[in-house]
Structure formats: C-alpha cells, structure tokens
Amino acid sequence: MADTNLDSLGDTLLYAYQQGLDPNVIQFSVQFANTDVNTNTVYGSVAVQSGRAAYIAVLVNDTNQAHATWRPFSSTNVTVVLSSNGLCNVQIGLRGLPSNARQSWVTTQLTFNDQPPALIITNPVTTTVSTPLIQLQGYVSAALSTLTYDVSNATGIFTNQPGVWQPAFYDTNWLAFTTNTFQCYDLVLTNGLTA
Amino acid sequence: MNRITLHATDIFGNTATTNVSYTLAYAGDHVAPVLSVLWPTNGTAIAGSNVTVQAQVDDPTAGVTLTFNTNTVPGLVERTGAVWFNDLPLDSGTNTFILTATDAAGNRSTNHLTVLASAVNLTLTPLTGGQLNRTNVTVSGTLGDSSQKVTVNGVAATVSGHAWTAANVPVSPTGTAALNVQVTDAADQPLAAQSVYQPQPAAVVLAGYQSHTNYTYQEILVYMGHIFYNVEIDDVAIYWSQATGGGRHYHNTPFDTEVGPHDEFTSLPPGANGLSAPWENVSARSFFEGYAFFPGWPPSQASGHSYAYTQTHVMIQPSGQQSIGQTALYLVQAQVTNEDTGLRLLAGAVKFMNQLAGTSTEDVTNADGSVWSQALVSAPAGVNVEVTPQASGNISFTGMRVNNVTPAIAANGITLDPDTVVAGADFCVGQPIQFDIAGLPGHHYQDDVATWKLPGTFVNTNSDPNCDLFYTTNTALLTRHYTPDKTISTYCWYVKDGQQMTVSVDVYYDYYNAGKIFKETLTGRFNVHRPATATATPYQPDGTPTAVITNVTYGVWMGKTITATKLSLSLGDGKGHNDMSFAHTLNPGNFSGKAGYVQLITSADVQNSDPQITAPLNYIALDGALGEFPRGTPTIPANTATGVSFFDGPAAPLPSQLFPVTEDVSFSTYLMFRPDPQDSSTIWVPLRLITWEVHDSADPSWTPYNYSDGSGARQTTTTNPSGNDNESTAFPDWTTTY
Numbered sequence: 001m002a003d004t005n006l007d008s009l010g011d012t013l014l015y016a017y018q019q020g021l022d023p024n025v026i027q028f029s030v031q032f033a034n035t036d037v038n039t040n041t042v043y044g045s046v047a048v049q050s051g052r053a054a055y056i057a058v059l060v061n062d063t064n065q066a067h068a069t070w071r072p073f074s075s076t077n078v079t080v081v082l083s084s085n086g087l088c089n090v091q092i093g094l095r096g097l098p099s100n101a102r103q104s105w106v107t108t109q110l111t112f113n114d115q116p117p118a119l120i121i122t123n124p125v126t127t128t129v130s131t132p133l134i135q136l137q138g139y140v141s142a143a144l145s146t147l148t149y150d151v152s153n154a155t156g157i158f159t160n161q162p163g164v165w166q167p168a169f170y171d172t173n174w175l176a177f178t179t180n181t182f183q184c185y186d187l188v189l190t191n192g193l194t195a
Numbered sequence: 196m197n198r199i200t201l202h203a204t205d206i207f208g209n210t211a212t213t214n215v216s217y218t219l220a221y222a223g224d225h226v227a228p229v230l231s232v233l234w235p236t237n238g239t240a241i242a243g244s245n246v247t248v249q250a251q252v253d254d255p256t257a258g259v260t261l262t263f264n265t266n267t268v269p270g271l272v273e274r275t276g277a278v279w280f281n282d283l284p285l286d287s288g289t290n291t292f293i294l295t296a297t298d299a300a301g302n303r304s305t306n307h308l309t310v311l312a313s314a315v316n317l318t319l320t321p322l323t324g325g326q327l328n329r330t331n332v333t334v335s336g337t338l339g340d341s342s343q344k345v346t347v348n349g350v351a352a353t354v355s356g357h358a359w360t361a362a363n364v365p366v367s368p369t370g371t372a373a374l375n376v377q378v379t380d381a382a383d384q385p386l387a388a389q390s391v392y393q394p395q396p397a398a399v400v401l402a403g404y405q406s407h408t409n410y411t412y413q414e415i416l417v418y419m420g421h422i423f424y425n426v427e428i429d430d431v432a433i434y435w436s437q438a439t440g441g442g443r444h445y446h447n448t449p450f451d452t453e454v455g456p457h458d459e460f461t462s463l464p465p466g467a468n469g470l471s472a473p474w475e476n477v478s479a480r481s482f483f484e485g486y487a488f489f490p491g492w493p494p495s496q497a498s499g500h501s502y503a504y505t506q507t508h509v510m511i512q513p514s515g516q517q518s519i520g521q522t523a524l525y526l527v528q529a530q531v532t533n534e535d536t537g538l539r540l541l542a543g544a545v546k547f548m549n550q551l552a553g554t555s556t557e558d559v560t561n562a563d564g565s566v567w568s569q570a571l572v573s574a575p576a577g578v579n580v581e582v583t584p585q586a587s588g589n590i591s592f593t594g595m596r597v598n599n600v601t602p603a604i605a606a607n608g609i610t611l612d613p614d615t616v617v618a619g620a621d622f623c624v625g626q627p628i629q630f631d632i633a634g635l636p637g638h639h640y641q642d643d644v645a646t647w648k649l650p651g652t653f654v655n656t657n658s659d660p661n662c663d664l665f666y667t668t669n670t671a672l673l674t675r676h677y678t679p680d681k682t683i684s685t686y687c688w689y690v691k692d693g694q695q696m697t698v699s700v701d702v703y704y705d706y707y708n709a710g711k712i713f714k715e716t717l718t719g720r721f722n723v724h725r726p727a728t729a730t731a732t733p734y735q736p737d738g739t740p741t742a743v744i745t746n747v748t749y750g751v752w753m754g755k756t757i758t759a760t761k762l763s764l765s766l767g768d769g770k771g772h773n774d775m776s777f778a779h780t781l782n783p784g785n786f787s788g789k790a791g792y793v794q795l796i797t798s799a800d801v802q803n804s805d806p807q808i809t810a811p812l813n814y815i816a817l818d819g820a821l822g823e824f825p826r827g828t829p830t831i832p833a834n835t836a837t838g839v840s841f842f843d844g845p846a847a848p849l850p851s852q853l854f855p856v857t858e859d860v861s862f863s864t865y866l867m868f869r870p871d872p873q874d875s876s877t878i879w880v881p882l883r884l885i886t887w888e889v890h891d892s893a894d895p896s897w898t899p900y901n902y903s904d905g906s907g908a909r910q911t912t913t914t915n916p917s918g919n920d921n922e923s924t925a926f927p928d929w930t931t932t933y
Contacts, residue, residue, distance in 0.1 A: 034208075036206040036207045036208075037207060037208070038207040038208045038209050111207070112207075113205070113207040113209065114207070114209065115209060116205075116209045116210060116211040117203050117205045117209060117210075117211045118211065119201055119203055119211050119212075119213040121201075121213070121215050124217065127215070127216060127217050127218060128217070128218045128219075128220050128223070129217055129218070129219060129220075130219070130220065130221050130223065130224035130298075130299065130300050131219075131254065131256045131298070131299055132219060132256065132299050133255075133256040133519070133520060134217065136199065136201075136215075140203055140205075140211075142203075142205035142206070142207070142209070143205060143206045144203055144204065144205055144206065145204050145205060145206050145208075146202070146203070146204045147201070147202070147203050147204075148201075148202045149199055149200060149201050149202065150199070150200040150202070151197060151198070151199055152197070152198040152199075152200075153196065153197040153198070154196075163201070164574075164578070164580070164581070166581070182203075184199075184201075185575035185578055186519065186520045186575050187199065188520075189197045189217055189219040190197065190219060191218075191219045191220065191221075
C-alpha cells in the first residue's frame, strides 16, 4: 500500500496522515423491515457504503454514546432489543479496529407496541334497531393497518367486509395517531335467526 | 339476530377481535320518517317543462316516492338523507306532487307539493366539464322576455337580448352543483324559478385532521413527514376540517407559481358550511408541503413552543347523487418519482392499500410518456375515502387525480343502461349475445370474476357445467367464469321473451395482493325480440282454414301413397290432398332469417289385426324422414309478415289388407326460426309447438286407392283429431330413429 492510495473518503493516505484524519471513516445505513413492531427484539441490517467496520454498538433510548458496548462486527445483521412500549430512539454505531477509531452513528426510531388495539363500538347505541341498514361506528386505540368485519345472520355469513377509519388523536409522545375512529358502512341487517 | 365480528390489526401487527349482536325488530318503531321538501317551495311557478324536486328525509334507509298524476317514481336517497326526483315532467297549469317516505317498519309520512307551470320561457345551459368541480362558475341561458331579470344563486345575470349570463356564481365544488335560477320582472317581482342540480365527478381534496389535544398555542403543524405531495388541485377545493373554517397555507417553495414563492400564510376563505375552505384558483402544480396556520390567531401567537399536530390526508370527495348502500368505484392516479421498486410500487408503499384492503397499484404510461401509478379504489357510495399515498425515502407523488369509474354491462359491444334500453340493445332469439363488463380501466392488475344472472329463457354453451344447449331455466347462475385473458364474458342465445329484460351481474375484483375487496352488482336492460306469430293458429288441414283443431275432419285413406310403395293407411296423400297442414305468419321485426318446421312422432301405435303380425307398425312421414331439422327453410325478410306453411300426410305401410287396421298416433310439430346469418353463430329456436293426434281405423273391405293414378275409391272415416298450437320454447328432442 502506498501513500497515494485513497482512504474511505477518497483522500490519499498521505493527506489523511498529514491532516491527522482517520482514513477509515465509515458511512453506512440501517434498514428495518418495519419501524412499528410488536416484539421487543427487532432485526435489521447494516449496509456499509464506505470504510471498514470492525465493531458495532447499539444504544436504545440512551444518547450517551460513551455507554456503548462494542462488539465485533461479524455480520451485517443487527439486533435491537427495545426496553419498553413506546417510541424508542435507536442509535447504531460502527467503528474501525482501534479502540479510538472514529465512530459513525446512525439514529433511527422504532416504535414498540405489543398491546392489542382496543375496539370500542359507539353506534348503534342499542342492540335492537329498526333499520335494516346501519352504520357501525366506534374508535380504536391504535393506528390501524386493516379493519374488517364479518356478519352472520339469517341470510348467511359474510366475511372479510372492509371497514374504514380516520385518525382522531395525535399522540405527541408516540408521534402517531393513537386513536382512530372507524366505521363499517351500510351494514345490512335482517331479522330471523343467525345463520 | 345479526352477529357482527370486528377484526382489527394495528400498524404494529397486534390484532383484536370484538363481537356485537343486533336484533332487527320493527315492532317498537312507530315513528314515521320526517320528510321535508327543500325545493321547490309550495306554489312555486316553474319555468320550463321539467322540474327537479329536492327533499330531505331524516332516515336515509327509508324509501321515498313521488306520485304525480297516476305515476309513482322512486327517489334517489343519498347517505345524507338528501332526496332527488330528477327531471319530472310538468303539465300545464297546476301540478300536484305527493311525496311519501316509508321506513323499514312501514311508518309513512306524506307531503303534498303544488307547483305551477309558468309561461316564462327560460333555458339554462348545463355546466360543461370545464365548469364542474369549481367554486365559482359562469352560467348562461336564454330568456323569452328580455325585459325580465335573472339571478342564479343570488347572483344577478346580465341579460342581452334573449341571452343571459351570470358570472362568478358560487356553487359547491364537489358533490352536486345546485343552480337556483330566479326570474323576476323589471320591478323585481318574482315570476318563475328553475333549478338545475348537476352531479359532479369525484375530486381529490386535502384534509387535515386536527388532534384533540388541548393545545394552547395557535400554530398547527401539518404533519406530513418527508412525503411530498404535488396534488393536482386546480379549481378543486382544499378542505380543512377545522371547526372555525378556513385556514392558511404556507408556501415554502418557488414551485407555487400562482401566489409567488415564499408567500407565506395565504389565507384560505372559510367554506359556506363553516367546516371547509374552498380554495379557488390554485395552480395546477401547486407544491404543497409542511405547515398550515389557521385563522383567528394572530401571528404573534403563531410561534408556539409546542404543537398540536394534525395530519394531512388526501381524500376522495365523492360525486353527487349516489344512493346509500351502493358502491362507488374510483380510479386514483398519481405520477410517482423515485420509486423504490421500479415501475411497480410495493404493497406497503401506498397507504390506501392498507386503508382499503386489497387495493394494489399498477403503472401506466400517460400520453406524454410519463409513468403514473394508478389504483382502483372502491368505497361505499357518498363516502369520503382516504387515498393518501404513503412512501418512504424520497418518493414523491405529483398530479394526483381521481376519476369515477362506472362499469356497466355490455351486450355485443352495446353498453347497457340499468334503467332503460339504449339504442342498439335489441337482440333476437337465436342470436348470440356476448356479455362483458365495460368501463373498467383495464384488466392488467386484477382478476375479474363475474357471476352472471341472466333472466328469461336461453340456451347457453358457457363453460359452466350446469349449462348445456338446452338449459332453459329462468335464471342461470354462471359462476366464477374465468377465461385465460381475464375477460369476463358470457354468451347466450335467447329463445323467447320478446320483452325488455334486465341482465344483472355480480362482479368481483380479485387483486394480486389481497383477494376480493368488493362485490358490485351491475344491471343492464335490453330487448330480446321474438318473431311475432299468430296466437290463433291458422291451422289448415285439407286446405280449409280453420282456427282450432277440434273442428277438423281428417280423411284417412287406404291406398298407395306417393312414398309408400306398399298399401298404406295414410292421412292424405302427401301432396296436399287431405294432408295435415299448418300455416303461420311470422314477422321477425328488424331481424331477417329463415323459418321451418320440425315434426316428431311422439307416439305411434298402428295395429293390424292380422294374427301373423304381432309387432306394432311404424309410422312414416310422407315427404321425408322424421326429425328433419328444419323441414323447409323459407327466407323471412326483416319487418315483413311472412307466411310459412307445412303439410304432411304420414302413412303406415300395411303388410296385409285382409284385416282391419287401427292407428293411434301423436305428433309434435315445431315452428322454428333462425336469425341471420345462417352460420354456426346462430341457432334454430322454437316459436310454436303444435301437438296433434290421429285415432283411426280402416276396413279390408275397402278398395285401395292408388294415389299415382287415382284409381280406386277413396275411403274415409271421421277421425278424432285433437291438438293445440301454442307459443313454446321447447326444443324438438328425439332419441328414437323411426
């Protein structure tokens, strides 16, 4: 290797040496399949764009990077263990072989919630109705990805009918609409026994 | 009892299920729906020959009808309870309408409305496509008396000669555009009124959802993450769901060419209902991002230390006059840049895939070569639907737009209307009819499944195993008809009816990523023409016209017939002498074709008392083999009453003339018709079925009559014929070879 070789930033090694710069500056990105998770152990991957990583560290809800525990960087897979329900600030760091090598950090946010959403029906308010077409309304305690309903009555069983929802309350701690109103439109009722 | 089970999955993957049961019972409901007429008011003088009545009912599930003269028409009831009776014809003078609302429990309320047909001559030009979905429009028309005045929605029109024009007329930019025209005399005394209610196409709007936190600061951050919307909202309202109405728009980009770059805090005027803020004159390429500040809060308070968050959503504002309980279908399009997966978005990349389960996108190339992403979205009619794109990274959406998709049934390429028979939707029995779904944007990204329900009597060679050539039940269920090219056609040949019929279809859309998302029933009306034939049968045995079979006397001769070389007991000679003969007149209407007869012996028992002969004797037709299909095929020109005839002198060859002979024979003679072209695409269909019988005997003492030279004496006995001649859809079907 010559002093004209380039470091991770594209500078010559001679230039880095003369400027007192770490020639192994690591640039990387982190990806998670989903940032909204319902398990406290989350798996992601690290993609190194430049530099050579020797150690990796993960911090959860801890902004003091001095607390980092550095482990050998043996795989691009990264495991994050979240501490509690809620929005978690996750920092992932990489550095080179020397203990005083320049550290590179990427910060992301993961939201951990393992509580099932609470479905509250608000309309119709009585269980006996006199119109064959009702609007089933209520609210749910989480941002939804799907909402479906099944109807079983004398005319048959109708499954997987879509409901819709709208955000109603934005929680600044969760940075999400944690309460959504929902409605199942034009739900057709009939009299007679359930199928 | 109706048991409802809700299934919810949150964005974290947690699931929840809850059950609720409702009992539908009418016994306790004794309250009639409240029905009120909004326009016209009682006693209004109406300019023009038609009037649209707008009403409001407090129970949108109630059926509302309007009766005038002896006609009763159903009203269109929207989700909001708005009721429409469009374009009712007016008689001269006083017109009385009776509006009746009936709820599911049978409770009824009635309103009487009286209007006058005015002599004021007023026309109003409907809004054209470019005027729809605008908050201010220019309305024009004509006026019979140029001295009169015109106002539209309170805006005075300029009258020039017999033409009038009203500019900047405020209307709702979505739903139904209502134009209420008032004609007054020079002294501003009202003379007549007219209203036009035009349903407008669906539109893309932006909506901000306000949180319910008790914010003390006046600034509201519209939280949009890092997603950039460049929504095509030219002349389309932007809605902010703020109770105070109105809002302010923060322009932080030079792309907003209309108001200029960095022109912050542009005020959005409150909407008429206090809940929305129609924003006119927005650039077609208004870059929209970031922050919104709402009125009533001085700038000094706009820099709060904390924020109450709202989230902006892209919504579909539905088109006007959609009945509750129906399904609306939209094609949502947006130009997408920086897609992370090439031309196709991942399922998780677009929010409305999650919001509306089962929706997926496909990429299409616009006329200018740009690549757009589109999705077919279904929703309950009259419901705002969220279609907010959701993406990560630097994906951006521009030019978002929506179009109503109105699929319809097409028959042989003619798009059918659900209520009326459109021009060209006339077909003929025996003619193949191919049914398709028209109006869908394409078949690229979905599998279409159609369950056809065809009325009337028809034969069908569809792939459905339940259908065979002679499938003649009144309703055929052609289930889940897949074809390799994902078309959803079905075929049939109608064999009767000659009346307007409605074909209906349940259409299912199966998307690649999520299965069935909705079911929609389409209907379409069409005519099936059946050549008219006389109901009183011109039934002519022996050349004597007679109306009914029972008055006929048959000649039964014992002699040599034309085709039977042996001595035979025959009915006539097969040359028209005392033969059984039929004549019908057909008028195929607009359809030319051919006609003919098919005759079957349904039972034959000819007994010779010769003890040497034990087996029954067979009967044969004189002029050809039985079951000839069809027998005689005269050309039947279109729109011409054409007579066709058939005669037969069936005979039983006798092995012996030494013993008495008896015969009991039943015949079925079918009058058949086949429309042009005379190829494999059309089929023969039955029009009439004549059933007739002969019961007879002959004596050996008779001298045989020779038909060829006329020698011998004709011997006749009085037969006992009976039979019927009726319209029929029964096909001739035989299994016995005579």
